[in-house]
Amino acid sequence: MGEIGEAAATALRLLWSADPELFAIVALSLEVSLTATALAAAIGLPLGALLALARFPGRGALVLLVDAGMGLPPVVVGLLVYLLLSRAGPLGEFGLLFTPTAMVIAQTILVTPIVAALARRAVADLLEDYHEHLTSLGLRPLAAVPVLLFDARYRLATACLAGFGRAAAEVGAILIVGGNIREHTRTMTTAIALETSKGALEQALALGFVLILVVLAVNLAAAGLSTMARRIEG
């Protein structure tokens, strides 16, 4: 317990002194996770809306696939992306393995089903509520889409935040495709794993504190959105 206390004090000193390596790791983590979340939102939000609104053959199977994708094991995704990007893989010629881009690709694959599944549920719930009213107004299906997306805006934003939370806390996939290379692909989670295995608890705890702060900020943002939604939507 005493060791943990000492490590925590050292961690706070590291944070307070604005250790450049520590901040580089935090910055890369945020850059990778935010980029992956943005890409997942660009794919997942329209996909979720499409699955909620459109009826086409195979839709049920696709919904099941997307829902199941929420529980994708990160190490398996990491392994698949590794095989794709490795020199012998189909995308090996681009030389992306062990780069931040590879980490973004892996996290995007992990986060997209989360955003798509939550977006589908948000839009489907709203459609159930609005269907008769919008039909009564004579709103054409294409014109109903922006109405539904606008009114689901807070739940869609919460879906993106949930995706970001998953990306920021993820370690298995980016460890495999990023390689945890110092000053190149080392993020908070991979660094924590490494420092802990080396017994360097101060560094690991400092990063752990920052990671918890990020997760707390995401949850606060989600709660804030929910409160704002209740106030604005009634």
Next chain:
Amino acid sequence: MIGRLTAARAEPGPLLPLEVEGLVVEAGGRRLLDGLAFTLRPERCTVILGPNGAGKSLLLRVLHGLVPPDRGTLRWAEPDPDRRRLAQAFVFQKPVLLRRSVRGDLAVALAARGVPRRERRARIAEALALVGLEGFERRAARSLSGGEQQRLARAWALRPQLLFLDEPTASLDPAATRMVEAIVRDLAARGVTIVASTHDLGQARRLAQDILFLHAGRLLDRGPAEAFFERPASPEARAFLAGELPA
């Protein structure tokens, strides 16, 4: 955004009269509406009266085009279904309000009807003033009380020829009920044809010019309200008026 997606549409011609013949709706092997035949006349207030489960709400939905009938014909004076939709409005028993401001909610309705953006603000302000909700534009639509939600602001803004009301005062207190009924009478006085469902005999007496009496999906009585209340034709209608059928 909505405005750009919605093309301006041609003005509908007169919707009514509507002649309904042999209307049947079935579900799960049961006939929910059983061979209904009647005529809806323009500029009248028709009340669909009957006990719970008679098929009143379903009939309104079929007339408005929300539920397709299994059999039967609906012959409207206006042949074009899109134009017919433009000339109607429907107020649900539990109002559906969008997750946006009162102005935003009404703006969506007006945009759907092809009302140009520049006209919407004035139409909304006028409609809110007519139902006593001036200054409510920025309020969250879903934060309005039950009575405020049912004041038919949308109906005023849309200016329909035909307005369907599904149990419009079912969950309101007597004061709010009186206010909504006054608004309905006001709309009727301006030439809007009203078709309302209710199981409230008092309300039917106060509002109806014509009555359609439904029982177990069958139309057992129809005609001018005065005649119906004085000389109901069917034993079921007599029992209902005597309070011997559950409302």
